[in-house]
Amino acid sequence: MDRQILTKLNALRRARQAAILATDLSGGPDRLIIEGDAVESPLADAVASVFRSGKSSAVEIGGQSLFLNVHLPPPHIVIIGAVHISQVLAQMAGLAGFDIRIIDPRTAFATPERFDGVDLIADWPVDVLKERPLDAYTALVAVTHDPKIDDFPIAEALKVGCFYVGALGSRKTHASRLERLKHEGLTDADLARIHAPIGLPIGASSPAEIAVAILAEIIAALRGRDVSSPKGDKR
Amino acid sequence: MTNIPESLDPLVIAEEWSSAGRTVALATVVDTWGSAPRPTGSHLVIDGEGNFHGSVSGGCVEGAVITEALDVIESGKARMLEFGVADETAWRVGLSCGGRIRVYVERLN
Numbered sequence: 001m002d003r004q005i006l007t008k009l010n011a012l013r014r015a016r017q018a019a020i021l022a023t024d025l026s027g028g029p030d031r032l033i034i035e036g037d038a039v040e041s042p043l044a045d046a047v048a049s050v051f052r053s054g055k056s057s058a059v060e061i062g063g064q065s066l067f068l069n070v071h072l073p074p075p076h077i078v079i080i081g082a083v084h085i086s087q088v089l090a091q092m093a094g095l096a097g098f099d100i101r102i103i104d105p106r107t108a109f110a111t112p113e114r115f116d117g118v119d120l121i122a123d124w125p126v127d128v129l130k131e132r133p134l135d136a137y138t139a140l141v142a143v144t145h146d147p148k149i150d151d152f153p154i155a156e157a158l159k160v161g162c163f164y165v166g167a168l169g170s171r172k173t174h175a176s177r178l179e180r181l182k183h184e185g186l187t188d189a190d191l192a193r194i195h196a197p198i199g200l201p202i203g204a205s206s207p208a209e210i211a212v213a214i215l216a217e218i219i220a221a222l223r224g225r226d227v228s229s230p231k232g233d234k235r
Numbered sequence: 236m237t238n239i240p241e242s243l244d245p246l247v248i249a250e251e252w253s254s255a256g257r258t259v260a261l262a263t264v265v266d267t268w269g270s271a272p273r274p275t276g277s278h279l280v281i282d283g284e285g286n287f288h289g290s291v292s293g294g295c296v297e298g299a300v301i302t303e304a305l306d307v308i309e310s311g312k313a314r315m316l317e318f319g320v321a322d323e324t325a326w327r328v329g330l331s332c333g334g335r336i337r338v339y340v341e342r343l344n
Contacts, residue, residue, distance in 0.1 A: 001261055001343050006250050013246070025265070025339060027313055056276030058265045058337075067265040067339060069276045 005030050009071065016073035016135055020050060025058070025065040073137040074099060075163070075222055080125055080153050081144035082109040085168075089141070089211035090118045096215060098139075103128050105149060125153040139164035139218045141198065145173070147180060155181055158190040164221040166198040166214060195221075245278035245289030249343060258283035259343040260304040264291050265315075269334035283308050291338050292318070304340050313341040 005021070009032060012019045018035035022043075033039060039047045046059045046068060056069045077093050079086045082104035090100045101119045104110040110122035121128050129152075134140060140157035142150040145168060154177075157165045169177065174196040181191055199213030200220070245261075253259045262279040264271070272293035279289040279297060281304035291300060296318045307314055319335040 001341055003250075003253050003343055006246065006253070006343065010246055010250050023263070023265075023339065023341075025315065056265075056274075058275075067263065069263065 001030055005032055008032055013071050013073070016137060018051060018070070018072050018137075020047060021069045021071070022047075023067040023069065025067055028064075073135070076101065076135075076138040077218065078103065078134060078138055078140050078153070080104065080140070080142040080150055081168075082106070082111075082115060082120065082122075083143055084207040085143055085210050085214070086141075087114060088208045089214060090115065092211050092215050093218075096219065098218075101132070103153070104144065106144075125149065125156075129153060129156055134160050134162050136161045136163060138162045139166070139221065141166050141214060141218075143168040143198070145169060147177065151177065151180060151184075154194065155184050155186060158186055158193060164195065164218050165193055166195040166217065168198050169196060171197070243288070245280040248288045249278075249280040252280070252282050253343050258308045260308045260340055261343055262291055262300050262304060262316075262338050262340045264336055265339045266337035267334060268336075271334035271336045273336075279304075281305070281308075292336060296336075296338075300338055300340065307340045307342050311342050311344070313339065315339055 001023070009019060009021055012034065020033045022031040022033060024030065033047055035051055043061050046061060050057060050068045050070045054070060054072050056067070058065065058067045075098055077098045077100050079089060079100065079102045082102050086102055090102060093100050101121065102110070102115060103121045103123065103125050105122065105124045107122045110120055112120065134153070134157050140153055140162045142154050144150050150167060154165060154167055167174065167177065178191050195217055198217070199210055200217045202213050204210045204213040249259050249261055260281045262281065264273055264275050264277045267275055272295065273291055277289070277291050279287055279291045279300055281287045281301050283305070285301055285305060287297065287301055291297065299318070300316065303314055303316055316338045317335070318338070
């Protein structure tokens with residue numbers, strides 16, 4: 001492998017960009033393919049399939065033996081709302097291998113005492129997401145109940161194609177949320193991707209049980225992604 | 236989607252070692268059959284002195300891979316290694332779990 005290619009690959013991985021390193025197993029030069037790059041056929045099909053499945057594999061193309069090693073960004077969970085559910089969800093999600101970030105402009109909620117060791121930002125999502133944008137490998141969990149705080153990140157998550165978008169709230173609250181988001185120019189198909197009420201229907205009642213229901217739904221969305229579409233989970 | 240800390244990430248370590256002037260080989264699992272312990276794409280990074288990081292088999296065949304990697308560093312010629320169940324292969328080492336893996340070993344140039 002070429003050192004420069006390795007350096008570039010590591011930079012892409014740090015920047016959370018999906019990439020495939022194609023190694024020519026007969027000793028030819030390596031090739032780095034970034035998600036979205038134009039790739040010639042018949043390699044294009046194999047590349048697309050490996051990006052979608054996330055499974056690296058050896059392929060024979062035009063008599064050439066290639067190993068396609070895929071590097072997908074590790075999944076993030078961004079939680080809007082430093083509430084009781086978030087305290088438990090942050091711990092559980094960490095155990096399950098997710099990176100967690102919590103955003104809440106309400107400084108009474110977003111205190112380090114309540115969120116020891118968690119990446120917590122006491123600021124408005126509209127400002128935070130400018131600095132640290134959402135991406136396709138992020139799950140967004142909106143649990144403040146407050147449209148002023150939740151609506152913007154939900155709309156952003158749908159626009160960038162977060163693999164999971166969940167929002168807390170009764171069916172009535174959610175219906176009025178959909179009305180507001182429609183005015184933001186989101187389509188019915190976009191809005192249908194919101195998981196609301198949030199979490200798998202397991203009859204959860206305590207904050208910890210609700211956190212389990214949410215985390216399970218995020219994992220189901222991640223592992224059951226509609227891989228034929230670059231954008232989003234299937235429902 | 237792996238989520239390992241940078242300090243334990245074989246590709247990050249390979250870059251660091253190489254920048255520090257150490258000779259480096261990279262071993263990659265390119266095929267697995269049966270109950271292989273590590274998935275395709277897993278890496279082991281080895282330097283010219285036999286120091287290593289990462290895993291291609293969870294410990295079963297690392298020793299043999301490291302020996303081969305030292306030759307690859309020396310010659311600069313990449314090699315494909317195959318490991319099956321212990322005793323059934325030409326190798327003294329093998330995978331006790333009953334799987335089979337193919338490991339590509341190359342020098343970082």
